[in-house]
Amino acid sequence: MDQSQRLEYEALRIRMVEERIIELYPSDLIQSPIHLSIGQEAVAVGVCANLNPTDLVFITYRGHAFYIAKGGKLPELFAELMGRRDGISQGKAGSMHLASPIYGVIGASAVVASTISHAVGAALASKIKCETDKIFVANFGDGAMEQGAFYESMNFAALHKLPVLFLCEDNGLAVHSKKSERQSFDLATLVQAFNIPFYDLNEGFDPMKVFTVSKSAVGTVRSTQSPAFLRIKTMRYMEHVGPGEDLDIGFRPSGEIDRWKAKDPISNKTLISKHRDQIILEIDAAVKFALDSPLPTIEDLLTDVY
């Protein structure tokens, strides 16, 4: 496969994992709020393809795609979603708190914008340790940019010239609220105020375009060991949380999603039929691993508190 095919394959794999989650959901095997990335997969795969295993990404409750794109394993993921002992975090985390330290996925938080400063802090540590090869990716949604913590984090990263990639996955929505109800700033100008290089991509459906722009952004952070900002417009196909859609409710411009899907290569039939069977096998095995795993017990209840 060439780069573009590889990225599409990765994106499809993520989508199929989430589609399996939707399929499983009515069985109540997954008793956890789920924030799906369906429609947004290209962002995760395109960005992560530019990262080394030692680069750290700091993700959110909408974290399945980044977890997988950065290398996180599927069996432990499904086991975690099902609250099993062999899950990533022994069932204590669930869908909202994914992590994979060995692959550089640091803990996801369900408090909006609360891990942006963690990325900055990890980058500070790296600078103090005189590392020059690593970068730190703060991943967040458009809504997170309204939090003061986001602004404070940009100030600190720019002030101390820290190797942070601020990565905004801009799906235009916070739950059901549009950006125009929440934001009055022009993002490019805001970022410019900190003298942070700004990269912007509208075609967030295209893994290869994401790959290319993030190659530049990641490259800038790595070579300058200073922050850069990458905003990628994307589209959430599903409801904010849960396994369903939210199209018929009428709060989203009709046709918006259809127009996006038409351009989305992951919805492409040929691609799907090419890889379908292989991915299904992989997912089946992961689900089986999860189902075979025991539930945690009272012995686990009070471990790791401190």
Add this chain to the structure above:
Amino acid sequence: MDQSQRLEYEALRIRMVEERIIELYPSDLIQSPIHLSIGQEAVAVGVCANLNPTDLVFITYRGHAFYIAKGGKLPELFAELMGRRDGISQGKAGSMHLASPIYGVIGASAVVASTISHAVGAALASKIKCETDKIFVANFGDGAMEQGAFYESMNFAALHKLPVLFLCEDNGLAVHSKKSERQSFDLATLVQAFNIPFYDLNEGFDPMKVFTVSKSAVGTVRSTQSPAFLRIKTMRYMEHVGPGEDLDIGFRPSGEIDRWKAKDPISNKTLISKHRDQIILEIDAAVKFALDSPLPTIEDLLTDVY
């Protein structure tokens, strides 16, 4: 007196009040941390001369100048500083929490940046009540702009087009820390990101220049009923908190204050000798009022808690 003379008189009056506070301090009559505005008086008088009594200003722990410039009375001020029953707030507030609701001075907070959002909220209320004549001034220091609350407040004010004047009294210091140690952003660009008109003045020693620029800024807020931003560079002559200076410690560029003082009309001998005696009489009376006032007692301890 013409406008310029009136402003200088007002500024001198504030300075002499604070000089009296310094004089009184060793007596331990004032047992309260004091953050003096000496050197910064022109800002308060120049801005407040453009305000109506119904306009509200939201001030900080460094609040003597704004309290007085907006109309606050001296006897109650001295009584408050001395912790007396007839103080503004019966001695419960002290220097850090000045207020004067009838003159439109809303409560000062000793938590940096914590009243900026109050100004925005009061402006929101005004808009909901369909008032069109009032404006709301959020007064803060340069350090306060590092707080996320500042950024969030600008976003909300711009989003809802609220009549707020963001007024930064920029003395370049937060305690002993310089802006370059704390801030990486260009303020004009930051403000522009919100599409908020930006007014900037370097000569914060000149009451008339402050008056003129704030006339424009206040006028913009009043006529557009939307936010504007005014940054005024100024100079803190004294130490951050307390009655002394901090020049000999060497953390401030030497000569910086002297050069500023040379341009400061309030340090002007002729002005001083012209108004001195009258102002002293007024202050004497205020101090006497304070000294005559009883201390609060156990009866006051638990009132107004809720």
Add this chain to the structure above:
Amino acid sequence: MSTNKITYRDALAISMERALANNANVIILGQGVTDFKGLFGTTIGLHEKYPNRVIEVPLAEDSIAGICIGASLNGMYPINTHIRADFGLLVFNQLINLAAKYRYMFGGLFEVPMMMRMIIGRSWGQGAQHSQSLQSLLAHIPGLRVVMPSSPAAILASYEYAIEKYRGPVVMLEHRLLYELEFQDDVFISDTPLDGSRLIREGSDITVVATSVMVLEAKRAAEYLSRFGIMIEIIDLHSISHPDKEMILNSVRKTGKLVVADTSWSAYGVAAEVSRIINEIDPSMLAAPVINLGMQPAPCPTSKSLEDLYYPDVHDLVNAAATLHFNSFVHDIPLPEKQSMTDFYKHFKGPF
């Protein structure tokens, strides 16, 4: 006020609607208050009716809390919502350093009437950051009224009073698990419904002081135990900051035995405060050690199998009461099955 067959959610929706209708100064600010889900159905349609007064807000809890204080200072009665109490930690500076102190700090020059509605999450994998109950943190702070309404009548009475009569900041901690429930014979009469506790059931053997959803569990336990001749007295603490101390003391004087069942952790929590109230007056009224039931001393785990162990329920209440009654951990009362409260009350699967 007495209600019949309305849900907790209905009572909230009615309170919000009435507040806007009766008082032109009421404004509601929060994330999701204008959308079609209307904060779990408690603000649906209100933005359409009062477009200027029901306001969608940016994700910026700190400043929104400050904006509410500012609006209050300028004559409004703001109601600020938090879809999870956990996010309320972002407003602690404004709530504790400003709102709670505003009146006292300025010697009575100002008042800041306002309400924070914070919803406590539970079950379906809410996890560590969507499940906290912050009542004891807030009730430690003079200047705040902290209330945990456990029924529609409690909501109708205390929300109206807070909005129409009370002039300070109030924190209402609502429990998500209660939203769907209907209540019968639910009466709450009080002149000052932000203060005081509710005597839910009289009994001679054991006092249970409970908060929020634990009041319901206590009722289930009491009914169960009455079959074995053990009579439980239930006090709904209701006003966490201003409980009815006399009611607690009188009950414990009568029963000599106390169980405290709270929605949060016991250390430095409601359990601790109830013991303080007793010990300052007369610890000898206690004929036995107190049994305190709360969340396990850990963050909340996500897995349902752990979550069910994490929260106390009717099973633990029955066990505690029987232990006290027979003065022994070994007793003859068969324990009701440890069944997830969620399963019992309603199969809760969101919305979150």
Add this chain to the structure above:
Amino acid sequence: MSTNKITYRDALAISMERALANNANVIILGQGVTDFKGLFGTTIGLHEKYPNRVIEVPLAEDSIAGICIGASLNGMYPINTHIRADFGLLVFNQLINLAAKYRYMFGGLFEVPMMMRMIIGRSWGQGAQHSQSLQSLLAHIPGLRVVMPSSPAAILASYEYAIEKYRGPVVMLEHRLLYELEFQDDVFISDTPLDGSRLIREGSDITVVATSVMVLEAKRAAEYLSRFGIMIEIIDLHSISHPDKEMILNSVRKTGKLVVADTSWSAYGVAAEVSRIINEIDPSMLAAPVINLGMQPAPCPTSKSLEDLYYPDVHDLVNAAATLHFNSFVHDIPLPEKQSMTDFYKHFKGPF
């Protein structure tokens, strides 16, 4: 560890210096840590010696706390300072929702060793926003270690242990009034100095459980009362989140009488928790009601005349102990004058 004739401030300065010298991963972040006053003299000269590891920060408490968590996750041991505990309210989201939960929430995949130093202000008109003591709010939260060192030995032992041996978030609540004081015969030996309490003085008549500066007041009261033959046992609670329950229980079993003297409010505070600890085991060990001394139930007023009434001191402690001893509010023990603690310890006029 035993110290002689060094001040509380010295112990802090030594702890900071040693931490940087012994452990290359230690970083100190806070407002004013690099300036010539060096956070009340506890970080002076350290930036010059370790320019990359002692870092002045913007006024942005929330993100700085998050930056510390991130740095910790990447191998550092961050020490984050707050010149007033009150500003610590701005980090409650990061401290409670993130740091405290980080290890558990991810099933042990991560650890976040770090320290928050929060200084409690008092006197000279600190007022409502520069005087709070947040121990009970933090100690309610599983996952945090909350310590209030009351002496140089307590600082030396617990700071070193926290930094070198402990792998989780610790909150150190330091008291500004203690900074200038020298201590004699100050010994603190413990294998786990973030846990447990300190038996400061043995006595047979009355147990005083005290925190922070109130330990010193308790010592003054005990000395005073010993002249009248009343023997006070003093327990310094020290670890607020993990006190030595057995020590408290054993003492109260012996004396039957208890005074709790804390730096914060009593409701939902240390006073409440100590009563919970006793009542869960055996309330009958209390021969009399407990007397709790804390801040008056109001924000802190600024006027010295009110402030002196606001805080409990040796006068109130003597009165409480005598009341318990003679089982009567009317007793023959002359009370020491109600003299401002500030006046007694040192004429405190800042720096703030």
